Amino acid sequence: MTISNTIIDRGKIGDVPALSARADEAYTEFISDTRNFLLHAHWAGMSKAGNAAMKDAGVPIEHSQAGVAKAREVIADHSDIATFLRIKRSCQEIYKNRIIESYGKRGEEFLRRLDEADKRGPGSVTYDPNFVYPDYATVDIHIQPGGYTARPLVGMYYDYGTSIFYGGANQDDALHNRLARETPLPKDGKVERVIDIGCSVGQFTCALKKRFPASEVIGIDIGAPMVRYAHLRAVEQNVDVHFAQMPSEALDFPNGHFDLVACHILFHEIPLQVIKKTLTEAYRVLRPGGSFVLWDFATATPENPGYSGLIGMMDAADNGEPYAHSFVSCNVEKLMADAGFTLRELGRKGMLACRVCDKPV
């Protein structure tokens, strides 16, 4: 609440438009610090405590509706874990709703900006206003109301929201820029065409363009609102990249078109069958000798269960991540080999792993 209903353009914070009121900004900063203090700092400890509680109760961790229902009974007997999960869910809902409400105060203006940017360069954006989304893509991922496909301003919501999600660690796309800088080249070093599959709001796509300024860089995502905002964001940064609405499992490019196919945190958001088709497509559009780089969650192991533990299972259930478990539990390196790739490198950085593979010459 403020003493005035004055709505003014408050400029930008980094690359993203500032929220419509100082009160909204202060509120989301509070949520970010609360997440850092009550969630991030306790994540490892709570994961261990959660898995131990399930073991003590003799309840196996099963990623199914029945398994989640049994886990809720165990959680209700452990106030620390219940508190952690309550705060986690509430923080997600509170900050997402606040962002929607805040940007909504200037909604028409932002929609006009998207419309104007559609026709501007550098770069371009293509999308189909009549696109029919497959069911799997209509989930409220991260409990974002409407998911990343339904609401026209969701790209902005996502962009602002990630600054809270990363707890201040991704200012000016620092994380994406670092990953792009660390992206290995094809063995012959030739990088003329690059595609970022599942590009979201284009943070990694633009980072790849900065890494490979002479290359043509394309970002595709199934969500029209995401590629439209990605383009607006790139236009405002004067980055010459091209965005297109396109499912990862049906890439509209010729065989052997790209030297480098990159994919950052998409695979845990799509069903296993779609992952397999996406790998087939990635292999098809890559030239012989080209490389495919996949950044995503590390594969679960008994020693390092990650998303296969209790906290991961509850994140899947209550944070709109229905496909994450099947990804961390599948042997994605084998799926890459099945698609024809040769695995060159597998590295782990915290929760994420980098898989680099080549298309044989």
Place this chain on the structure above:
Amino acid sequence: MLDEPKNQAAGDNLDYVRDLPGFERGHPHYFKDPMIDHLLEIVMLLGGELWTVKDRQAVTEHLLATEGKVTPEMIEQFRPSADMKEKLARDRQTFVKHVYSCLYSDRAKATKTDYFGIVGKGE
């Protein structure tokens, strides 16, 4: 490697995804008495509202001290200096710790493995 997930349909039939936990957002609660969930949510909401008031008060006092007047527009357009931003962040973090420190028992003490350890730092 863990077991393959059991609930996968064959071929292209993706109907099974509708049954996966997380496909529907739901309205979960975690305590036996959902009222505790509601109260914790209210506590979070009120904490945020109180901080916005404290933030506004700090900005108002700053503007009065430096400009001699304050208007709603001045507050909305105000961008704190690096020093003030840092002080506000310190005050906010102290406020969060002061209000919420008692929520977890000793068993769930914070570890050094923070979020940066999970996703890796940026630049």
